[in-house]
Amino acid sequence: MSWKLHHGAAIAAVALAMVAGCGVTAGAGSGSAGSDVSGRSLEVIGEWTGEEQANFQKVLNGFTARTHxxxxxxxGGNNVNILLNSRLTGGAPPDVALVPQPGVVAEYARKGMLxxxxxxxxxxxxxxYSDAWKQLGVVDGRLYGFFFKVANKSVVWYRTDDFRAAGAxxxxTWDDFIDTSKTLADSGVTPIAVPAADGWPVTDWFENVYLRVAGSDKYAELAAHRLAWTDPTVVRALSVLGGYFGTPNMIEKGATQLTFTQAVADVFGERPKAAMLYEGDFVTGEIGKLGAARIGGDAKLFNFPSIDGSAPAVVSAGDEAVQFRDSPGARALMAYLASPEAARIWAQAGGFLSANSELDLSAYPDDSTRAMAQALVTSSVVQFDMSxxxxxxxxxxxGADEWRLLTDFVAHPGDPAGTAAALEAAATKDYGSRS
Structure with missing residues (x-):
């Protein structure tokens, strides 16, 4: 991804013309001028709730203000794919959806649904968009989508007061991370909250460790299941994680019942229970909603630590905008969402990173967010969320197999090889059934 620090009046004018002009009038099947979309209505399905939903609504309001x-x-919350599958089965797809898994988008595209x-x-x-990000929206040589909202999922958030009091x-590095955690524990503070109840945060833990243990090529091979989950690199990554999760007094008790939202509150709320939380840039929105900690002051971040001398690396993710219904309005909305103007609205509100290379970094509201955006550029390795x-x-x-098995692993981290074997059995079944 190529972030540009300039965003002059000429670029803004082009973007506005695209949305307010050609992007608002579109001929069937081409996106060329010819059909007025004023007065029409659209439906968008996404996973965002709470603060994220409110901020995305601001983006949609911007589109409505331009197009009427x-x-x-x-x-759909965490079950957005279940909602989409139900709607598609019932013959009632939305006009546009934001799908958090490119693998799912590929399935939809190959079934002729997009x-x-x-x-x-x-x-x-x-x-x-840069070539790397554009390619993520291509399925079998055709462009089906783009990533409107992305994440840097390789940062650890911490309470500055707990670190200061413990002298941490x-x-x-991973060794330093273990030492820091032990220092916090010795001071009487639980080092970290691990929200295993939701499943996906634990897959993120594994992906960051695996990328640093095995490298980018094997990461890509494992994501495509060209590498077995019983490979020694997988067992090694699980051993690293298991050693940390299994250390007494290291993670907050009840991890398998702890949700992501509650974990943020348990670290940055009025009654903190832990000093650190691993997760992505989107944590800023939840911290802000709590109102008990200030980003950059009470709440700071550091990059996910290097393991065995690994180079700086980022696991990214995102919500891919795709079109289920073909209409002038849907095409206009897709053009708008791909513009820097739409990205800027949410960027200024916080809790957001964009893959749009024409978005000026100054749109982000704080140094922490700008640093996370910049890390996507400066890191030697950037990989998309494996799960x-x-x-x-x-x-x-x-409820997916990987989510379930890794959640179980948090509770019982003593058998990395057994967990790897169970993951391989599930992958063999699940990849074999993918059409």
């Missing part, structure tokens, strides 16, 4: 198209947002992007929407993606410093590339039954939805 009413947009209804429906949240509209390929053409015209103004495709042009906006070509203009505003932000670590840069989001897998079949839904393995890693793409609540």
């Amino acid at each position: 198209v009413k947009v209804t947002y429906t949240s 509209v390929p992007l053409t015209g103004d929407a495709a042009a906006a993606v070509s203009t505003n 410093r932000p670590p840069s 989001d590339q897998t079949p839904q039954s393995f890693g793409g939805q609540a």
Whole structure:
């Protein structure tokens, strides 16, 4: 991803023209001028709730203000794919959806459920996204989507008061991370909250450790199941994680019942129970909603630590905008979402990173967010969230096999080889059933 620090008046003018002009009038099947969308209505489905939903609504309001198209947002929460599958089965797809797994998007595309992007929407993606990000929206040679909201899922958040009281410093290596955690524990503070109840945060833990233990090539092979989950690199990564999770007094008790939202509150709320929380940039929105800690003051971050001398690396993720219904309004909305103007609205509200290379970093509200955005550029290795590339039954939805097995591993971390074997059995079943 190529972030540009400039964003002059000419670029803004082009983006506004795309949305307010050609992107608002579109001919059927092409995205060219010819059909007025004013007065029409659209539905968008996404996973966002709470603060994120409110901020995305601001983006949709910006589209409505320009086009007079009413947009209804429906949240599927953590079960967005279940909602989409139900709607598709019932013959009632939304106009547009934001899907958090490119593997799921590929399934939809290959089943003929998605509209390929053409015209103004495709042009906006070509203009505003790097080749690496554009390629993530391509299925079998055709562009079907783009990532509107992305995440840097390789940072650890911490309470500065707990670190100061314990005499702890932000670590840069895994060994230092263990030492810092022990220092916090010795001071009487639980080092870290691990929200295993939701499943996906534990897959993120594994992916960050695996990327640093095995490297980028094996990461990609494992994501595609060209490498078995019983490979020694997987067992090694699980051993690293298991050693940490299994150390007494290291993680907050009841991890398998702890949700992500509650974990944020347990670290940065009025009654903190732990000093650290691993997760992505989107934590900022939840911290802000609590109102008990200030980003950059009470709450700071450090990059996920290096393991065995691994180079700086980032696991990214995102919500891919795709089109299920072909209409001038849907094409106009896709072109708008691919513009820097749409990205800027949410960036200024906080809790957001964009893959849009034309978005000026100054749009982000604080140094922490700008640092996370910059890390996506400066890190030697950037990989997309592994579980989001897998079949839904393995890693793409609540209750998926990987989510379940890794949640169990948090509670019983003493058998990495056994967990690896169970993951391989599940992957063999789930990848084999993917069409």
